[in-house]
Amino acid sequence: MPQIVVRNLRKTFQVAERDPGVWGAVKGLARRRYRTVTALDGVSFDLETGELVGYIGPNGAGKSTTVKALAGILVPDSGQCDVLGRTPWKDRQAHVQQIGVVFGQRTQLWWDLPVIESFDLLRDIYRVPKKRYAGVRDELIALLNLEPLLDTPVRQLSLGQRMRCDLAAALIHAPAILFLDEPTIGLDAVSKLAIRKFIQRLNRERGVTVILTTHDMDDIEALCSRVILIGRGQILSDGTLEDLRTSVTRERWLIIDLVNENEPVEDSFATVVRRDENRVVLSFDPASISTAELISRITARNAVRDLFVQNPPIEEIMAHLYGRARL
Amino acid sequence: MVSPVIGGRGAAFRPYLSILGARFRVLLQYRAAAVAGFGTQLFWGLIRMMIFTGFYASTTRAQPMSLPQVITYVWLGQALFAMLPWSLDAEIRAMIRSGAVAYELVRPLDLYSWWYCRCLAARVAPTLLRSLPLFCVAGIFFGLQAPPSWSSGIAWFAATVGSLLVGCAFSNLMNISLLWTITGDGISRLVPTLVFALSGMLLPLPLFPNWAQRILAFIPFRDMVDLPFRLYVGQIPAVEAGSVLAQQIAWTLILMFFGRWLLARGLSRLVVQGG
Numbered sequence: 157m158p159q160i161v162v163r164n165l166r167k168t169f170q171v172a173e174r175d176p177g178v179w180g181a182v183k184g185l186a187r188r189r190y191r192t193v194t195a196l197d198g199v200s201f202d203l204e205t206g207e208l209v210g211y212i213g214p215n216g217a218g219k220s221t222t223v224k225a226l227a228g229i230l231v232p233d234s235g236q237c238d239v240l241g242r243t244p245w246k247d248r249q250a251h252v253q254q255i256g257v258v259f260g261q262r263t264q265l266w267w268d269l270p271v272i273e274s275f276d277l278l279r280d281i282y283r284v285p286k287k288r289y290a291g292v293r294d295e296l297i298a299l300l301n302l303e304p305l306l307d308t309p310v311r312q313l314s315l316g317q318r319m320r321c322d323l324a325a326a327l328i329h330a331p332a333i334l335f336l337d338e339p340t341i342g343l344d345a346v347s348k349l350a351i352r353k354f355i356q357r358l359n360r361e362r363g364v365t366v367i368l369t370t371h372d373m374d375d376i377e378a379l380c381s382r383v384i385l386i387g388r389g390q391i392l393s394d395g396t397l398e399d400l401r402t403s404v405t406r407e408r409w410l411i412i413d414l415v416n417e418n419e420p421v422e423d424s425f426a427t428v429v430r431r432d433e434n435r436v437v438l439s440f441d442p443a444s445i446s447t448a449e450l451i452s453r454i455t456a457r458n459a460v461r462d463l464f465v466q467n468p469p470i471e472e473i474m475a476h477l478y479g480r481a482r483l
Numbered sequence: 484m485v486s487p488v489i490g491g492r493g494a495a496f497r498p499y500l501s502i503l504g505a506r507f508r509v510l511l512q513y514r515a516a517a518v519a520g521f522g523t524q525l526f527w528g529l530i531r532m533m534i535f536t537g538f539y540a541s542t543t544r545a546q547p548m549s550l551p552q553v554i555t556y557v558w559l560g561q562a563l564f565a566m567l568p569w570s571l572d573a574e575i576r577a578m579i580r581s582g583a584v585a586y587e588l589v590r591p592l593d594l595y596s597w598w599y600c601r602c603l604a605a606r607v608a609p610t611l612l613r614s615l616p617l618f619c620v621a622g623i624f625f626g627l628q629a630p631p632s633w634s635s636g637i638a639w640f641a642a643t644v645g646s647l648l649v650g651c652a653f654s655n656l657m658n659i660s661l662l663w664t665i666t667g668d669g670i671s672r673l674v675p676t677l678v679f680a681l682s683g684m685l686l687p688l689p690l691f692p693n694w695a696q697r698i699l700a701f702i703p704f705r706d707m708v709d710l711p712f713r714l715y716v717g718q719i720p721a722v723e724a725g726s727v728l729a730q731q732i733a734w735t736l737i738l739m740f741f742g743r744w745l746l747a748r749g750l751s752r753l754v755v756q757g758g
Contacts, residue, residue: 248588249592249593257586259582259586262582262585262586269509280498280500280502281498281590282498282591283497283591
């Protein structure tokens with residue numbers, strides 16, 4: 157039986173609206189107008205133990221609403237949800253003992269306390285036995301390299317340091333499921349890599365189920381074997397990243413560095429995507445011409461210093477996909 | 484899967500005690516606030532003392548409290564000022580504004596008790612810091628008298644604990660109201676005025692006219708200041724401490740019951756915005 161079962165989840169919000177300007181504000185005093193926004197419109201999926209799933213979609217698609225319902229913070233209008241045999245919002249206290257949550261834009265650490273004291277507090281809040289706590293804590297400190305940060309008050313940490321501490325804080329009670337809501341938002345490249353590496357180890361070595369929402373497609377590419385795409389409150393696709401890619405486009409890119417500047421590059425099987433000085437980016441469909449053949453045709457006509465083939469960046473795929481779904 | 488681990492006896496209270504301790508340590512860091520608070524309380528205490536001295540000098544009618552009793556009452560109020568439920572919990576307010584309140588809901592805790600503990604810590608820590616120096620200075624220089632008997636002193640202490648319980652049940656209501664108002668600006672302007680006027684902080688309640696006394700007896704504010712202070716000065720005999728405590732506990736339970744109901748309603752409509 158799957159660890160997480162979501163069936164037909166629905167949630168609408170009432171959003172107060174008013175006309176712009178002073179007159180609009182005055183009118184709003186007398187009569188409030190409400191607009192109904194459908195955040196979740198029949199969302200269903202299953203997750204098995206130990207999966208690492210990317211949950212993606214444009215802003216306002218319903219990602220966070222789903223995570224909040226699964227975490228027991230938000231009560232949906234209708235639909236079922238079963239996490240480890242419990243309905244999150246009905247049995248909140250027992251449910252949250254089994255899950256860890258990181259909201260990337262907020263911290264769960266105590267602003268004025270040194271990091272280690274926040275960990276100690278969480279130990280008490282989750283009633284973790286002291287012996288087991290010492291083991292878990294030391295391991296998290298080693299894996300996330302937190303030793304130099306432990307005595308620093310949280311308000312003095314950089315964003316990357318804080319996020320590493322926040323990840324550790326979410327795992328003090330050794331949850332079976334981890335929800336990560338944009339964990340790499342605003343981080344520099346080094347911090348992002350450290351966090352990705354950690355998430356990967358956690359998933360592979362501990363078998364922790366991870367649900368990751370993000371706008372960073374590198375996160376998805378590096379981590380997720382399965383990607384669920386949501387838009388306007390509905391699930392649009394559910395499968396591997398490769399499936400998602402090919403469902404959008406099969407095209408590949410050939411990137412060529414020429415010896416001579418501004419030399420024209422033309423081929424009937426390829427189109428020029430971009431061109432700056434020596435560099436030309438061609439897109440082609442591998443079904444109509446093989447990569448090897450295209451390369452030999454071009455090198456026959458142009459003096460080429462270097463060339464390589466790649467998939468179109470995942471961002472372009474997503475933009476395409478979001479556009480196609482008219483999100 | 485690992486079942487929730489409950490470690491040993493007393494584990495049920497462990498989170499609550501732990502947060503109490505942590506908040507305590509944080510609040511004790513704010514020494515500058517304590518010094519400033521001490522200065523302010525001393526200043527206002529002196530002004531109020533002068534007003535009452537002038538008032539008593541210009542009247543010949545018998546008053547329900549003697550001047551030394553009133554002066555002691557005033558200084559008690561200044562010393563224990565930080566215990567009054569007149570402000571919102573800054574941390575809860577910030578969390579509700581920023582949406583970090585979502586983290587409060589992923590804790591395996593009863594949210595009402597959790598926030599009640601925050602209130603307790605927020606009231607007790609600054610009171611401990613500020614009251615002792617004020618007791619000393621007012622006792623030596625400005626006419627704060629010791630209670631007339633040991634039993635009055637003990638009765639006052641018990642009623643002070645009672646007033647803390649009522650006060651925190653009341654401040655928790657204020658915190659819960661943030662789920663609706665978000666900013667709490669209205670609450671934090673309106674409530675202090677109400678609390679100061681109706682609890683006895685502004686004017687000892689026995690000096691209010693008779694018609695007002697009847698109303699004051701039916702609202703919880705006198706349990707926070709007036710009743711314990713009158714026990715201290717002996718204006719209420721120590722033998723009546725039992726009925727004061729009973730009244731304080733009754734109000735605590737009523738306010739807690741209402742607070743829990745309000746919190747449950749607030750949470751069911753709570754929408755934590757944004758990603």
